[in-house]
Amino acid sequence: MEMGRSDGGTSALRLSPQSWLALVATLFLVVAASAVWIATSRAWMGLVLVPSHDGQVVIVDVLRSDLPNRVQTGARLVALATPDRPDGLDVGALEVIEEPDTLDTYKELNAFRERQTQLDSMLHERQIELELVLADGSSANAQVETLASRPIWSLPFQFWLQLGVGGAGIVLGGWVWALRQEEASAYFALSGFGLMLSATSAAIYSTRELALDGGLFRLLSAGNYAGTSIFGLALISLLLVYPRRLAGTWVVVGVWVVGLGVTLAHVLQLMPSQAVGAYAPMLAEFAALFGLIAAQLVLTRRDPLARAALGWFGLSVLLGTGVFVFAIAAPLLLDLEPQASQASAFAVILLIYAGLAIGVARYRLFDLGTWSFRLISYLIGAFLLLGLDALLIYGATIEQVPAFGLALLMVGLGYLPLRNMIGQRILRRHRVRPQNFRQILDIALTSNSLKQSVGWHNLLAETFNPLTIEAATEGTRASLVDAGQALLVPACGPLLPMLLRFADGGRRLFSRSDLDWANEMIELMQHALDSRDAHERGVRQERSRIARDLHDNIGAQLLRTLHSPEAERKDAIVGETLTDLRDIIANAHGNGIRLDEVLAELRYETDERLGQAGMKLDWVSTGDEGQIVSARLAHTVRSIVREAASNAIRHAGATRLAVSFSAEGAQIDLAISDDGTGFDETRITPGDGLGNMRSRTLAHGGTISVSGNGRTRVAVQLPLEDVAP
Amino acid sequence: MNVETVLIVEDISEAMTSLIRIVQSAFPEARLETARSVKEARFLITQRPWSMALVDIGLPDGSGLDLVRLFSDLAPETVCVVSTVLGDDGHIVAALSAGAQGYILKGQPEPVLLRQLMQIQHGVPPLSPTIARRIMEHFQRTGPVDTESNRLTGRELEVLSLLAKGLRNADVAVALELAESTIATHIKSIYRKLGISSRAEAALHATRLGLA
Numbered sequence: 001m002e003m004g005r006s007d008g009g010t011s012a013l014r015l016s017p018q019s020w021l022a023l024v025a026t027l028f029l030v031v032a033a034s035a036v037w038i039a040t041s042r043a044w045m046g047l048v049l050v051p052s053h054d055g056q057v058v059i060v061d062v063l064r065s066d067l068p069n070r071v072q073t074g075a076r077l078v079a080l081a082t083p084d085r086p087d088g089l090d091v092g093a094l095e096v097i098e099e100p101d102t103l104d105t106y107k108e109l110n111a112f113r114e115r116q117t118q119l120d121s122m123l124h125e126r127q128i129e130l131e132l133v134l135a136d137g138s139s140a141n142a143q144v145e146t147l148a149s150r151p152i153w154s155l156p157f158q159f160w161l162q163l164g165v166g167g168a169g170i171v172l173g174g175w176v177w178a179l180r181q182e183e184a185s186a187y188f189a190l191s192g193f194g195l196m197l198s199a200t201s202a203a204i205y206s207t208r209e210l211a212l213d214g215g216l217f218r219l220l221s222a223g224n225y226a227g228t229s230i231f232g233l234a235l236i237s238l239l240l241v242y243p244r245r246l247a248g249t250w251v252v253v254g255v256w257v258v259g260l261g262v263t264l265a266h267v268l269q270l271m272p273s274q275a276v277g278a279y280a281p282m283l284a285e286f287a288a289l290f291g292l293i294a295a296q297l298v299l300t301r302r303d304p305l306a307r308a309a310l311g312w313f314g315l316s317v318l319l320g321t322g323v324f325v326f327a328i329a330a331p332l333l334l335d336l337e338p339q340a341s342q343a344s345a346f347a348v349i350l351l352i353y354a355g356l357a358i359g360v361a362r363y364r365l366f367d368l369g370t371w372s373f374r375l376i377s378y379l380i381g382a383f384l385l386l387g388l389d390a391l392l393i394y395g396a397t398i399e400q401v402p403a404f405g406l407a408l409l410m411v412g413l414g415y416l417p418l419r420n421m422i423g424q425r426i427l428r429r430h431r432v433r434p435q436n437f438r439q440i441l442d443i444a445l446t447s448n449s450l451k452q453s454v455g456w457h458n459l460l461a462e463t464f465n466p467l468t469i470e471a472a473t474e475g476t477r478a479s480l481v482d483a484g485q486a487l488l489v490p491a492c493g494p495l496l497p498m499l500l501r502f503a504d505g506g507r508r509l510f511s512r513s514d515l516d517w518a519n520e521m522i523e524l525m526q527h528a529l530d531s532r533d534a535h536e537r538g539v540r541q542e543r544s545r546i547a548r549d550l551h552d553n554i555g556a557q558l559l560r561t562l563h564s565p566e567a568e569r570k571d572a573i574v575g576e577t578l579t580d581l582r583d584i585i586a587n588a589h590g591n592g593i594r595l596d597e598v599l600a601e602l603r604y605e606t607d608e609r610l611g612q613a614g615m616k617l618d619w620v621s622t623g624d625e626g627q628i629v630s631a632r633l634a635h636t637v638r639s640i641v642r643e644a645a646s647n648a649i650r651h652a653g654a655t656r657l658a659v660s661f662s663a664e665g666a667q668i669d670l671a672i673s674d675d676g677t678g679f680d681e682t683r684i685t686p687g688d689g690l691g692n693m694r695s696r697t698l699a700h701g702g703t704i705s706v707s708g709n710g711r712t713r714v715a716v717q718l719p720l721e722d723v724a725p
Numbered sequence: 726m727n728v729e730t731v732l733i734v735e736d737i738s739e740a741m742t743s744l745i746r747i748v749q750s751a752f753p754e755a756r757l758e759t760a761r762s763v764k765e766a767r768f769l770i771t772q773r774p775w776s777m778a779l780v781d782i783g784l785p786d787g788s789g790l791d792l793v794r795l796f797s798d799l800a801p802e803t804v805c806v807v808s809t810v811l812g813d814d815g816h817i818v819a820a821l822s823a824g825a826q827g828y829i830l831k832g833q834p835e836p837v838l839l840r841q842l843m844q845i846q847h848g849v850p851p852l853s854p855t856i857a858r859r860i861m862e863h864f865q866r867t868g869p870v871d872t873e874s875n876r877l878t879g880r881e882l883e884v885l886s887l888l889a890k891g892l893r894n895a896d897v898a899v900a901l902e903l904a905e906s907t908i909a910t911h912i913k914s915i916y917r918k919l920g921i922s923s924r925a926e927a928a929l930h931a932t933r934l935g936l937a
Contacts, residue, residue, distance in 0.1 A: 575831075575833065575834065578830075597854065597855060599891065600854035601891065603892075604892075607835070612836050
């Protein structure tokens with residue numbers, strides 16, 4: 001632990017947020033434990049007493065079974081007597097009022113405290129006599145022995161409620177402070193401390209059975225009053241400096257001097273009257289809060305974000321304190337009955353903290369991000385575990401070990417899912433939906449770059465609903481700008497960088513999850529654009545391959561047709577060209593052609609042609625089934641077989657044609673022979689079929705031998721080049 | 726079956742002249758009419774019963790495949806033959822699936838075409854190795870949608886695989902020790918199953934897409 005440097009007058013211990021929160025939680029637990037100890041170390045009759053409308057005290061519940069029958073629900077407690085004080089002391093409705101601050105004058109208050117002291121000392125004498133008026137109107141006396149201490153289970157709900165409100169105040173204040181140690185958060189934490197002081201004190205005295213010692217009562221009242229003052233003054237100070245600084249430090253100090261002065265004056269009973277002392281400052285503080293919120297709203301009119309944040313927070317402060325002031329304080333000042341119990345009014349104050357939570361979640365109030373909820377959610381889980389454990393042990397009297405397991409189970413089954421559900425609502429994790437996926441693909445595949453930009457712009461607008469989208473000048477990575485006021489979306493392929501300002505039409509700031517989402521979208525877009533480029537490259541390669549094939553094969557064959565004098569030969573070449581064209585089209589993927597398919601087609605075609613001429617085909621082919629060859633090699637093989645078949649049909653007077661084909665290792669052996677009369681080997685010219693066979697073979701680096709003696713025989717060897725499948 | 730009326734659908738006039746010549750020498754008695762577009766053909770289909778139709782796949786106002794479908798819906802008795810220059814395998818298989826009873830490649834010499842046409846008319850459909858291979862692939866792909874009765878029999882698969890190796894019907898018959906007419910029956914059965922399985926596949930696709 002080290003002492004931090006001084007920040008604008010605020011020096012803070014450098015502790016981790018968890019440590020701060022643990023410190024605050026410990027403080028609260030110590031205070032709460034003290035409160036429970038004080039509340040339970042009172043002498044106890046075992047009754048629940050309430051004031052009745054006719055000014056008497058009614059027993060509404062009896063919590064002990066060892067009391068005489070006369071002490072029963074519905075009976076009225078009229079007076080108390082003890083051996084030391086046999087003449088007894090009358091008991092009136094005033095003794096059991098929740099909050100003595102509601103008394104009009106200091107004189108009444110002091111008399112009340114005096115009676116409380118007497119009653120308390122009587123209760124501690126243990127042997128007491130209750131003077132009762134039973135429900136049927138008859139009088140009765142009952143001897144009762146008080147217990148030395150009040151059992152913890154008998155503490156009423158209001159006690160725990162006020163303790164809880166105090167705890168929420170200090171923990172939430174501590175939460176903000178733990179995460180951001182600034183002047184504003186210090187005031188906020190201070191208000192939480194004030195709330196705890198006020199609520200815890202009230203929890204003890206407002207739920208007493210009948211009496212507390214006057215001195216203790218006075219101390220607790222002072223604690224309650226001082227706590228309320230600190231709460232109000234801290235909120236005033238907060239609004240004096242946040243979100244806009246309205247006044248200098250001296251004004252804040254002045255507010256505290258005056259406020260604490262008035263508080264002291266009231267505790268010392270120097271104010272005009274008890275009611276004025278107790279509630280006039282509260283009303284003044286409320287008016288000041290109202291005025292400050294209005295002033296802040298005016299000042300933040302050019303800053304929509306600060307204003308929206310203030311709106312939530314301000315509204316909840318006014319609502320929280322307003323309910324308290326108007327339900328309790330104002331009626332009392334006007335001599336009317338308060339409209340709500342003080343304990344439940346405390347709960348309303350928690351509204352402030354709900355507003356705070358929303359402010360943090362949506363606008364990063366106090367500059368806290370949504371991540372900060374994670375911290376507090378664990379603390380709440382821990383408190384719940386402790387609370388349930390205690391409840392099970394003391395309330396349901398279950399053994400300690402099973403009780404802890406049971407509490408753990410209940411927290412696990414009940415709280416943790418709830419926490420996750422709330423977490424998901426608040427932290428809304430975005431995921432790219434299938435619909436977005438399609439949109440991104442559509443944009444990536446749009447060829448018009450203007451349309452692409454517009455599409456991307458619209459998609460971002462739809463996704464984040466920002467107030468404005470501006471062109472950004474730089475940026476290679478998506479990032480949050482100005483602490484979440486804007487989101488920078490970097491350039492992505494041809495898409496220009498953009499700056500998105502104010503998420504959700506200015507209703508919230510950009511968060512880390514927005515950033516993650518944007519990154520996911522950009523990654524997807526980049527991938528889609530890359531894929532498109534790769535595809536286009538492939539298309540270009542394909543196009544150039546087809547162009548080359550067309551030039552090399554079709555072009556050359558058409559040229560041969562053009563210069564060929566014989567009509568029949570022209571027809572043959574054109575027919576061949578059409579087949580080649582089919583190959584080029586069928587081979588559109590550029591992966592080469594399966595040799596066995598080429599041979600099958602060639603066999604079928606040759607058989608057809610020979611059949612027309614009344615000839616027979618003997619076809620033998622061996623080799624690898626799935627061998628892939630280039631379209632060019634396929635053309636060559638085909639053109640040689642065709643040429644040989646044509647010669648056999650036209651010139652040789654043959655009846656059979658034998659084709660043997662083998663593709664072994666790296667070589668193709670092709671032999672074609674007929675049983676005809678042969679031809680004159682000297683008459684081969686470059687323009688005719690045999691010449692054509694020769695030039696094609698040589699172009700492939702192969703060898704050819706043709707013999708025309710007796711029967712015609714053509715033998716060709718071609719190297720089998722590797723074509724990747 | 727006697728060929729009394731023939732409809733030729735073809736948009737290239739030279740090809741038309743050639744087809745007319747072939748049909749006239751194949752079926753000298755037949756009455757012959759021509760159409761140059763899908764529109765004209767649609768009109769003529771409903772005019773009278775046709776014994777045979779030669780349909781070009783690529784027509785200026787649409788695909789000949791639509792006409793093939795129209796024939797198999799309106800006049801299943803018509804022997805419908807698709808004609809194509811480049812003989813793109815995919816188109817031919819599609820035409821056979823749509824109900825064509827055969828196909829001819831216009832680039833081949835006229836005598837070859839003439840013989841093929843006569844064979845089709847006599848119930849011996851042509852099946853080149855490439856197309857046979859394509860049909861085998863088709864049945865492998867659509868396996869799951871086929872019911873028992875639409876699946877190819879072992880014998881049919883044998884016939885197909887031999888055809889795919891470049892053997893002609895007669896050679897297949899010798900290789901399998903069957904009559905040539907039995908091979909033709911197998912081929913026709915393969916054609917029929919191709920049509921049924923294509924329709925079943927189409928229906929399955931439609932169901933997947935939520936169209937049916």
